[in-house]
Amino acid sequence: MRSRTEGRERTGADPRTELVPARLGAADVARVGAAGLRARPLRAVLSALGIAIGIAAMLAVVGISTSSRADLNRTLDRLGTNLLTVEPGSTMFGDAARLPGESVAMVGRIGPVQSVAAVGRVTAHVYRNDHIPAGQTGSIAVVAVQPGLPTAVGSHMHRGVWLNEATSRYPGVVLGAAAARRLDIREPGTRVWLGNQWFGVTGILEPVPLADELDSSAMVGWPAAEQFLSFDGHPTELYVRSAEPSVEAVRTVLASTVNPEAPSEVQVSRPSDALAAQRAADSTLGALLLGLGAVALLVGGIGVANTMVISVLERRPEIGLRRALGATRGQIRLQFLAESLLLSALGGAGGLLLGIGVTTAYATTQDWPTVVPLWAMVGGAGATLLIGATAGLYPAVRASRLSPTEALA
Structure with a gap:
């Protein structure tokens, strides 16, 4: 039997040559x-x-x-996560509690608190004019507000100006973003029928993410609400802005500060938790x-x-x-x-x-x-x-x- 080498020699092939597949x-x-x-x-x-x-x-x-x-x-970075809200809870008998009228001043004495402002619900309705039927309220709440509210909630004006210490005494109103849309009011200077009398619109707020209840509210000055709308002077909600490192500490003492006699009748929340x-x-x-x-x-x-x-x-x-x-x-x-x-x-x-x-x-x-x-x-x-x-x-x-x-x- 011939070897492969002998076969290559007889055919003249190089014995060192092998067929190797080409590489790709x-x-x-x-x-x-x-x-x-x-x-x-x-x-x-x-x-x-x-x-x-x-x-x-x-x-x-x-x-x-x-x-x-x-x-x-x-x-959250723009509005901050250091806003706390205080609302009245219920009494031990199940009745609605009330926040003391001096609660704003008492909260303001807490060291880390940077700003505080109150809102008070007013028994009144607002209409585009005096010909609108009484039942067509548009679900717009009328509230009394204090001048420091925009600082506390981090809001800004979309049109016009906010109520200050002087204009808060006169029949002027600032509309939330949703309230202005429902009343079809786009610019300040218009009059609205509020509490059976005319109020001038001084401004319109931008939406407030941390206090969206203000978007559907008509806001009047605290003194004007007492004078023209029979407001009793009791706040229904407090907005408290504190130093960031002390938020939890302030939160623990707010209830007893707002109502020392019945701290269990006070509810404290943090709106930014909802965003989280x-x-x-x-x-x-x-x-x-x-x-x-x-x-x-x-x-x-x-x-x-x-x-x-x-x-x-x-x-x-x-x-x-x-x-x-x-x-x-x-x-x-x-x-x-x-x-x-x-x-x-x-x-x-x-x-x-x-x-x-x-x-x-x-x-x-x-x-x-x-x-x-x-x-x-x-x-x-x-x-x-x-x-x-x-x-x-x-x-x-x-x-x-x-x-x-x-x-x-």
Whole structure:
């Protein structure tokens, strides 16, 4: 039996020469994978669209919720988290309690308190004019207010001016944002029918996030309410702004300071806690929507896997020809894996752009800062490549196992 060396000597071949499969470089792999996608562009686009929708959904959910929280944090930073409200509770017999008239002065003597202002409910209604039926109140409350209220609640004027020590004695009124809208008043200088007499509108407030009950209120000066509207002088709510490090300490002594004889009849709350709860609810909703985005991403990955499996079945002759020309199983696996990764990368890039665009558009309409976390973009790109590799692994292995004769048959 002749050896392989003797056979080479008789044919004139170099005994040191061995047939070694050529290696595919990164550029060659990308070129071969892209050629497979270009051969069926419509199917590739539709499969990539599934990935794009999933990535865009995930990125938009994270971006919109993050932008919402950024706006909420910006609002809290502007308004502060050191506002406390004091309201009367109930007596031991179940009757409505009353806050003492001197409670504002007593709270003002607490060291860390920076500002305090009171609001008192007035038994009166406000109408656009004196021809409106009495029952059509528009759910607008009439309250007596003190000059320091805007400082305490962190509000600003939208139009006109706030009541000062001088104008608080005259029949003037400041409307909350919702109250002005219901009365169809856009500018100060108009008169309204309040408590069976005319009051001049001196200003309109912007919405007050930490005291939204003021938005639907018509606010008159404390002395004017006592003189013209028979106000009894008892506050129904106190707004207390304290130094930030001492909020909890002030909160613990407010009830006994406001009503030393019956501190149990006083309720103290912190409006910013409601905004913090809202932020927590937004986070929970964001997690739910993120799960829906993950489902959409999974569906897109299944679409990629389906596309690659069909591609293997349709391209059996091509696989057989390449195997017959010397392509190894590893090269066939690499070819189809590269196609899957390119398909997913195409969808991922489109999804990132679409997600950022949706987040930007929605945040702009809501007047929020646009925030798309870097970790979300990196995570989306990583998830895309992982899905591409996972979805293309089985079709790539299946294609590599085809023998040349079987594939060409």
